[in-house]
Amino acid sequence: MGLFLGLGIGGIVLLAVSLVFDGVVEGVLDGLFDGWLSLPVVAGFVSMLGFTGAIVLGSTGLGPGPAVAVGAVAGSGAGWLAWRLSRALLGDRNGAAPHQEDLLGSTGSVVTAIPAGGYGEVLLRLAGQPVKYAAQAETPLTRGAEIWVMAAPSSTSVTVRAVEH
Template sequence: MAWFLGFGIAGLALLVLSLVFDGLLEGLFDAFDGLVSLPVVAGFVSMLGFGGALVLGTTGLGAGAASAVGGLAGLGAGWLTWRASRALMRDRTAATPRGADLVGTSGAVVTAIPMDGYGEVLLRLGGQPVKYAARSGVPVERGAEVWVAAVPTPTSVEVQPVQR
């Protein structure tokens, strides 16, 4: 039983090492598409050891049967680890919002916009309120609703008042 517990503990140690040496085996065995990675090997070795120790300690079966059951449990754990890591590695996030995404959106004037200068508008970019310097062809009062016609710089916009 000591051998099986040793395998289980060694698998846990490999799992800790996989946090430190992330991607080490993946680079060496690139052709296997993540099947030979430290987390997969750690899952296999841990379940081989702990599964074998469980069978050996709770049943009257010998070391051969315990090894077989532990090996099957290890294959299952390794496969599940491989599938979970593939799913997590292929997860993609949404595109990062850019200033050009503001064109056509509406907002509110925070600081009045004079005819020949800048004011401020509050717009939503990626769901977050963001304040921009704003210019307009006509003077716009504070609190008026505007829509973005252009984004000349990353911190400024050209707006037009909304006519209702």
């Protein structure tokens, strides 16, 4: 039973190593078996093999052979699940980083008053997060005024105008 528990604990240690050295082994084995030899998959297989084998060995009268067989089936399931989860997480290509063009036409509010032709600060929402930008306007805008973004000349500044109601 000690061997099975050692395999289970070793699998968990391997999973911790895969979190610390994210992608190192995958980079070495790039393209080999399409991710089946990734550390999370191997860790899931080994730990489930070990813990399931220990449970079968300790709770039934079966010997080590059936414990290994049942553990291997459970380990294969855990490895497959880890592979599917990692493919689903790593395959998310829809999370594109926002760009300054995404600000055009958005609304926000003035945080620091904007003098005519000078700079102040506005609070805008970019990808759902509040972000402060340096802002310039043709007419003076007071703190709290609702604004509309006309241009984004740089990644940290915008040109705004007051929202007309």
